Amino acid sequence: SAAGSAAIASLGACGRHRAAVNTFGEIDFSNELSIPALAQARTDNGGTRVFTLGISAGETQIKPGKKTQTWGIDSSILGPTIRARRGEQIGFLIHNGLDETTSIHWHGMHLPAVMDGGPHQEMHPGAEWYPQWTVDQPAASLWYHPHPHGHTAEHVYRGLAGMFIIDDDETDALNLPSEYGVDDLPLIVQDKAFDEDNQWDASSPMGTPSGILGDEILVNGTHSPYFDVTTRLVRLRLLNGSTTHPFNFGFDDDRDFQFIATDGGLINEPFTTNRIMLTPGERAEIVVAFEPGDEAILRSYPMDISIRGNEARAFGIDDQFDICQFRATSELADDTEVPSTLAPEPNLDIDDVITRRNFQFSGTHINGKRMDMERIDFGVRLDNTELWTVENEHNNFHNFHVHDVQFQVVSLDGNDPPAHWKGWKDTIHLPNFEPVELLLRFTDYADPNIPYMFHCHVLRHEDDGMMGQFVVLEEGQEIGSVPDNAFHE
Numbered sequence: 106s107a108a109g110s111a112a113i114a115s116l117g118a119c120g121r122h123r124a125a126v127n128t129f130g131e132i133d134f135s136n137e138l139s140i141p142a143l144a145q146a147r148t149d150n151g152g153t154r155v156f157t158l159g160i161s162a163g164e165t166q167i168k169p170g171k172k173t174q175t176w177g178i179d180s181s182i183l184g185p186t187i188r189a190r191r192g193e194q195i196g197f198l199i200h201n202g203l204d205e206t207t208s209i210h211w212h213g214m215h216l217p218a219v220m221d222g223g224p225h226q227e228m229h230p231g232a233e234w235y236p237q238w239t240v241d242q243p244a245a246s247l248w249y250h251p252h253p254h255g256h257t258a259e260h261v262y263r264g265l266a267g268m269f270i271i272d273d274d275e276t277d278a279l280n281l282p283s284e285y286g287v288d289d290l291p292l293i294v295q296d297k298a299f300d301e302d303n304q305w306d307a308s309s310p311m312g313t314p315s316g317i318l319g320d321e322i323l324v325n326g327t328h329s330p331y332f333d334v335t336t337r338l339v340r341l342r343l344l345n346g347s348t349t350h351p352f353n354f355g356f357d358d359d360r361d362f363q364f365i366a367t368d369g370g371l372i373n374e375p376f377t378t379n380r381i382m383l384t385p386g387e388r389a390e391i392v393v394a395f396e397p398g399d400e401a402i403l404r405s406y407p408m409d410i411s412i413r414g415n416e417a418r419a420f421g422i423d424d425q426f427d428i429c430q431f432r433a434t435s436e437l438a439d440d441t442e443v444p445s446t447l448a449p450e451p452n453l454d455i456d457d458v459i460t461r462r463n464f465q466f467s468g469t470h471i472n473g474k475r476m477d478m479e480r481i482d483f484g485v486r487l488d489n490t491e492l493w494t495v496e497n498e499h500n501n502f503h504n505f506h507v508h509d510v511q512f513q514v515v516s517l518d519g520n521d522p523p524a525h526w527k528g529w530k531d532t533i534h535l536p537n538f539e540p541v542e543l544l545l546r547f548t549d550y551a552d553p554n555i556p557y558m559f560h561c562h563v564l565r566h567e568d569d570g571m572m573g574q575f576v577v578l579e580e581g582q583e584i585g586s587v588p589d590n591a592f593h594e
């Protein structure tokens with residue numbers, strides 16, 4: 106395509122010399138946006154709603170010409186949207202039909218570590234895994250993706266990812282846009298690099314220090330997508346599902362939209378903006394207003410962040426992408442609204458802090474260490490409030506993700522956090538040399554032997570070892586050791 110050819114030549118083996126990508130005005134928006142199916146479940150005798158998911162390799166018609174070799178979950182690419190309600194007991198029967206060991210991690214979910222689907226819950230080829238837990242957190246847009254030790258970037262890039270929407274009664278009562286696929290859309294946004302045969306493998310520099318960067322965009326696996334808008338308000342659940350690339354979302358006419366939810370759910374009061382930057386793994390919910398007959402292009406704009414020079418180019422900071430076109434019909438239904446108050450504010454209190462920890466990101470290390478599957482870095486106490494200070498100490502691009510909990514941002518470089526960080530978060534950009542202070546509380550699921558992960562969600566960095574492990578301990582419990590049999594199912 107016209108869009109691809111200009112930039113693809115620059116995608117060499119070394120990401121550091123990659124030129125900025127510019128697809129503004131180059132995309133023809135010829136494909137209807139695919140909306141992932143809603144996963145079906147059956148209720149077992151114990152009242153658990155059980156979803157069955159199969160992971161397999163396949164091929165997908167993404168661009169004209171040859172099909173692309175892809176991986177998917179109950180689909181040739183990506184996976185169905187899972188929907189569950191707060192308070193519900195849910196379970197999964199997952200089959201790994203790949204020739205490789207993988208796992209499925211529930212990103213943003215509060216759940217027992219043994220159900221978390223991280224590198225200690227891997228499935229061998231042909232294996233099955235049966236996690237189950239009770240959903241116990243507010244309505245939010247979470248997601249799921251593989252997390253096998255050292256291969257997360259590749260597995261996500263090949264197509265394994267899906268949305269996981271949690272519902273609750275409070276949110277249902279708000280009259281927000283909520284008709285799935287009509288005025289409530291998941292947008293899984295991913296950059297890809299295609300070779301002349303429409304394949305991802307050959308031209309994707311899986312091995313560069315910065316990771317995999319593409320010069321074309323897929324949304325829900327759709328290339329060059331458009332969506333027909335039939336309602337005045339549309340809620341977009343934006344997920345940066347890339348392995349490396351940050352996106353700075355906005356519309357081509359700079360229209361304002363309302364920001365309503367962070368990673369962990371609705372914020373207290375919506376606010377109006379025309380840009381929202383998400384690093385890999387982060388989500389945001391926005392509500393966009395359309396006029397009859399409107400056309401607007403969702404784009405990613407170059408980012409004004411402190412990373413400089415070649416490092417900025419290596420992470421695509423200066424790239425600009427056309428992402429998806431929205432075409433409003435001549436009459437629009439208008440029966441939803443964004444109320445001025447959405448959800449309670451995060452309620453952790455800095456005066457309750459018992460334990461403080463520091464996390465320094467530099468090189469491929471956190472606090473000078475790389476991931477070791479058998480090393481548990483620390484234990485947190487059940488129900489203690491902790492203050493974590495996380496700093497990116499070099500001129501490189503990182504973010505920070507913690508499993509099991511949603512955290513509250515106290516400050517960025519000593520100042521109040523920006524508005525889009527004022528709700529519950531599980532993944533956060535680490536601006537260079539600006540410490541971020543987070544409040545966390547671990548309220549359930551003590552287990553001295555099975556760790557949760559914390560890591561950089563630039564997936565190449567995670568795979569390179571920018572990750573550590575912690576356990577949740579009851580009063581009087583000591584850190585245990587990871588049992589051998591926890592490594593594989």
Ligand code: C2O
Pocket residue numbers: 210212250252386506508558560562
């Ligand atoms: Cu989205 Cu530890 O991962």
Ligand code: CU
Pocket residue numbers: 502503504561562563566567571
């Ligand atoms: Cu990183």
